[in-house]
Amino acid sequence: MSIAPRAFAAFCVLLLCACADRAPVPPAQLLVFNANILTMDAAQPRAEAMAVRDGKVVALGTRAELEPLRGESTELRDMGGRTLIPGLIDAHAHPVWGAVKELFACQFAFESTPEQVQAAIAGCVKAQPGEQWIRGGHWTSDFFRNNRIPSPRRFLDEVSGDKAVVLQDDSGHNNWVNTRALELLGMGKDTPDPEGVTFEREADGMPNGVILEGFKVLDSVVPDYADAQYLAAARAAQDHALRRGIVAFKDASASEVEARAYQALDRSGDLHISVALALVLDDKAPFDLPTFTRLRDTYRSAHVDTRFVKLFLDGVPTASRTAAMLQPYTVDDQHPEHTRGSLHVQPADLDGYLTELDRAGFTVKIHAAGDWSVRVALDAIAAARKANGNSGLRHEIAHAGFVDPADLPRFEALSAVADFSPYIFAPSPIIDSVVGAVGERGRQYWPTRALLESSAPMLLGSDWPSAVPSMDPWAGLEALVTRRDPTGKHPGELWPEQAVDVMAALGIFTGQNAAALLLGSDLGGLSVGKRASFAVLDRDVTTVDPATLDATRVLQTWVDGVLRFADAPDSGAD
Ligand SMILES: [Zn+2]
Structure with a gap:
């Protein structure tokens, strides 16, 4: 399916050249040119121009090659040599x-x-x-x-x-x-x-x-916010995304009231980006298949996909010492006894949950921050594979900061997605707190490169508002590439051997994240047949000094061929 439409479009362009005056074809709605287009498609990595019809890419090439697709109504956009990338995706945010x-x-x-x-x-x-x-x-x-x-x-x-x-x-x-x-x-x-x-x-x-x-x-004592407040927040969340070149996100723990807000925004016609919801239940009953099924069927709408679930397996490996670890935490005055954290769900129960959810077609995101919980999560995915065969659903292990070397190859073997939030992949007060709790091994945090080299699937997200001030992907991209604090406030590097290059990082923020939202054939790259959702940047992120990546500005964000965010007074139209 990925080759055929492209070949077909190339054929159409040739056909147009040959017999344009006999058989007029529908013109492109939009023709973008004079751009440095990073398609993130290996078959045609760069292009200077792109034609869009019905919200989809219909051709890529030079402006001259695409000229036959220009009609009277075609909107022309001179990008002034700017870099254009597929719309980014935040696959773990709140x-x-x-x-x-x-x-x-x-x-x-x-x-x-x-x-x-x-x-x-x-x-x-x-x-x-x-x-x-x-x-x-x-x-x-x-x-x-x-x-x-x-x-x-x-x-x-x-x-x-x-x-x-x-x-x-x-x-x-x-x-x-x-x-x-x-x-x-x-x-x-x-x-x-x-x-x-x-x-x-x-x-x-x-x-x-x-x-x-x-x-x-x-949750049961503190009053919740009102539906109208959640709806205003959903609207603001979309604005945040668009301003940062983000055209889709996965809400990593969506309660029913949040699901209702996204759906209401969609029904009002104002939701343009794609939203995936990892449904989460009240902690008193974190797993209940009929309830997950009801939520999935009730809140799915044109731009809202509800075929995802979130389960929490442990806490965090900071001073609270609540992540489940294979080795004991350090001891101090406040924590005089050796502890390893604890699991919120017993392993045998988790095996059962994963198996049932996998069979029902849900992709599960499991919060597992310690190496013990990561192992238990992998075991549960293995149990689901054993019971159901390979459903093709790629379940996710969120945070997965500490991975025992014996468990590293299991991510690839089980198609388990390592769900990382690289915005904190650098020295910071959070890392100080982690090292204080788990000891020096706390510096061996997030084995990104090792997992990528083992061909493990991966996704990236901001985790906003946890730990970071915004959904901005550029600071995260920089930390992934440099393993240094993008703000420059905290010196040093965090496990620099695990740094990856900028194209690999961009590939995850686009193609791999699209796959995590089950949108791999629509988003994540700019090739013929995919949705024309893209961001225009103020710099070529593949050539700038990586230490300046966090300063990248998004000038425009387009969703399905429509301009949805413009940073400066728009002067691109002819
Ligand atoms: Zn989160």
């Missing part, structure tokens, strides 16, 4: 969650000082007199240790008045609450931890305000 936070939550930057955090909370308390709860974030994993804050809850009490406060950390897995929130949660010094949740404690047993894997208790 765009509505990110936009909800940006629009409606109490915000402070990741690296805020204690004074800045208190000022932000005090401001939100004042600005929202009618609210019982103040929600927001994000604090970094080592915030309390680095700033010597003995009682996190009292720190918030100083500025929160009669409000309950709940703040997320940079991983999204852990929470920080004040004393009023603990009261509303019914947690005192004699209350035991609910299953799967850890309340860190003060010397007398009183929770200190830090909750590990806290969403399991908070």
Whole structure:
């Protein structure tokens, strides 16, 4: 299927030249020329011009070669020699969650000082007199240790008045609450931890305000945002994507209210990018096939694909020590005992879930941050393959930062996709927190090159709003290529042997990510028959100094042959 349409189009161009005056063919709707087109298609890697009809690429070549496709109504676009790439795809992000936070939550930057955090909370308390709860974030994993804050809850009490406060950390897995929130949660010094949740404690047993894997208790107590707020967030999420040259994304944990927002936006005619939803259920019942099936069938729409599921197998390997590791975490004053983290799902149960979901046609994204959980996730995919044969569905292991060498070849063998967020593949406070918790082996984080060399499938995503300030793919692309902090704030390199080159990185952000969204025949490259969704850049990313990749600006984003974002006053039309 991939060769035939291209050959057909070439034939049509020849035919046009031969008998244009006898058999007029429909003209192209759009003719882009004077461009440096990186097609990401090995058969024709570069082109100077591209013709588009009905939202699809119908020919690539030089302007002269495409001239026969020009008709009176054809829109001509001189790209001024700019570089044009297939629209990027973010295959792991939480765009509505990110936009909800940006629009409606109490915000402070990741690296805020204690004074800045208190000022932000005090401001939100004042600005929202009618609210019982103040929600927001994000604090970094080592915030309390680095700033010597003995009682996190009292720190918030100083500025929160009669409000309950709940703040997320940079991983999204852990929470920080004040004393009023603990009261509303019914947690005192004699209350035991609910299953799967850890309340860190003060010397007398009183929770200190830090909750590990806290969403399991908070979701049912903290009021949710309204549908109208989620819809506004879905709209904002699309704007974020388009501004960054992103034409499709996978929401890596879409709850029902988020699915409803995407569908409402699509039904209003305003959703133009392609959205895949990894459906996630309430943590009280994380696996329920009839519910997944109902959500899939209820919320699928023209631009929203709901054939994906998210399962959480563990937490994060930062100071919270909740990722499931093969070797014990380090010990310190706060963590005097050797622990290995824990699994949220028992391996035998996970085997069963994967097998059922695979049989029902769902592609599963499994959150597995430690090398123990990665192994258990691979085992579950193996169990599904054994029971069902190879369904062709490529299940994903999200984060997969630590992979035991024995498990590396299993990704390729099982068609298990390594789901990476390279925006943090560089020295940073997060890495410091990881190294503090797991020891020096924490620097051997994300074996990108080893996996690619073993032909393992891979996908890339921002994971926004976890750990990063936006969905911007360019900082991630740079970190993948340099293994250095794109902002230049944190010196050094993180496991530079695992760096990959820019074309490999771009190939994952386009073609491999398209495959992860089940859009491989539509997006991910510019070749005849594919959708004309592309980004126009201010520089040729294949020739610039890799250390400047993060400064790449997207000038235009086109979706299905329609200009949906333009950075500057548009002067491209003839
Ligand atoms: Zn995520």
